[in-house]
Amino acid sequence: MPKSDDTYHHGDLRAACLRAARQLLEEDGSAALSVRAVARRAGVSPTAPYRHFAERDTLVSAVAAEGYVELAGQLAAAHPSPSTPDDLAAVALAYVRFALEHPAMFRLMFAEPCDPSSEDRVVATAVISEYVGGIVRRAFPGADPDAMSTGVWALVHGLAFLYLDGKLDASAPEVVAGRVGAVVRELASAAAAMSPAAAEADRP
Amino acid sequence: MPKSDDTYHHGDLRAACLRAARQLLEEDGSAALSVRAVARRAGVSPTAPYRHFAERDTLVSAVAAEGYVELAGQLAAAHPSPSTPDDLAAVALAYVRFALEHPAMFRLMFAEPCDPSSEDRVVATAVISEYVGGIVRRAFPGADPDAMSTGVWALVHGLAFLYLDGKLDASAPEVVAGRVGAVVRELASAAAAMSPAAAEADRP
DNA sequence: CTACAATGTGAGCGCCGCTTACATTAGCGT
DNA sequence: ACGCTAATGTAAGCGGCGCTCACATTGTAG
Secondary structure, three states: OOOOOOOOOOOOHHHHHHHHHHHHHHHHOHHHOOHHHHHHHHOOOOOHHHHOOOOHHHHHHHHHHHHHHHHHHHHHHHOOOOOOHHHHHHHHHHHHHHHHHOHHHHHHHHHOOOOOOOHHHHHHHHHHHHHHHHHHHHHOOOOOHHHHHHHHHHHHHHHHHHHHOOOOOOOOHHHHHHHHHHHHHHHHHHHHHOOOHHHHOOOO | OOOOOOOOOOOOHHHHHHHHHHHHHHHHOHHHOOHHHHHHHOOOOOOHHHHOOOOHHHHHHHHHHHHHHHHHHHHHHHOOOOOOHHHHHHHHHHHHHHHHHOHHHHHHHHHOOOOOOOHHHHHHHHHHHHHHHHHHHHHOOOOOHHHHHHHHHHHHHHHHHHHHOOOOOOOOHHHHHHHHHHHHHHHHHHHHHOOOHHHHOOOO
16 A cells, blocks of 8 residues: 555656656755655655666756756747847846756756766757857857857856856846846957957967 | 774874865765765764864865865966966966866866855955956956956856866867867957947946 | 566665764863 | 863764665556
8 A cells, every 4th residue: 555545656757756856956956856855756655766767867967958958948038049249148148047047957957077878968958059059150250150159158158157156246137137248248249340360260 | 992003183184084085076076075985084983074074065165165276376377477368368278277187176166156154265266256357457458357357257167167068179188278279369359459448338 | 368568666785964972182271 | 290171083873865676566568
């Protein structure tokens, strides 16, 4: 008589585990994301999740993959096809905002090296990578796309992390918006004005 | 008769714990950095470290603080007083190199929000912050120092993280050096050429 | 309908963080 | 020199964790 009245088989325990994991992550941070806690919340025995996730890392990778697709969605929502420094600033702000609104998830997404075993996770990051590349090609046609994509992503990602670590003032959304906008516009508009010759230096 | 022949009191257990912790971190990653493992390596009972570190987080914060001062040392060694985009590229490379050579330590340093309770950690980050600020004031006298410092640090920090996450090719040191140099120079030289008027946009 | 594969359970091992009570010792005032 | 106190280390133990293994239940293909 393990369960009171419900069925022995859960039905969709995998999805239930992911849901529970995300709840725990939001509520108490990544330390609370234990297999046993997930099982408890899903109303199932402590070892049941191991039928769907080989080990804890598999579970957190799956959660991280969900985070990536959500981040991609937020970026696309900020601007479907950005092509100016202002557009770029809006996207950068969406990126930072995601990090600040889901700090535990954001940290989880970048806490460990993206293991090639988690296919979901790899393709999810590839989507973001291509999205950034598209922005750069439209906004900075003169620059080397690789170097510029790298720079833009690094800048935005670094901004998010600095905010997350409390190195920058994140007291009010407007403050964050103003600062991110200023930084991105300052660097991006300068880069856009550059002659394409500068890009040549990347490939000697 | 707890210990065979050595003294009952260790002498400097705190330093021994920090040493052991850093060894474990380098060898097996942050997951291996447990209080008990540290105690074992220091040749002491499992709970002895709690006399010097209130909880595990206190220990890892102390380790992170050491990481910050070492990072600051590496940056200063790369260039004591950088003032040109090329100097800046050298410092950025040192930053990225530190992350790639001590990945577990680097992740540890930025894994959790910098808790204000760890004084060492706070002052160590403040040192780096001022160092970056100094670079920016010398290299980009026309720009708004705050926005520019933020941008530079974010860019470099983001680069380090993207390398660490395997998003960029880190197969050979020369490849990394070339790419970091290209990205930093591309953005920095452009920013340096800007008219100071752009900085005004930050403070409307 | 039955055999099988998939899914969930229960017990248990070793490790972990941390607390509490106790043992040893260094250092200091007298 | 001596004893007191505080600092430092020890031993035992609690609950939680990741994970394994043997077993129970059930959907499903033949």
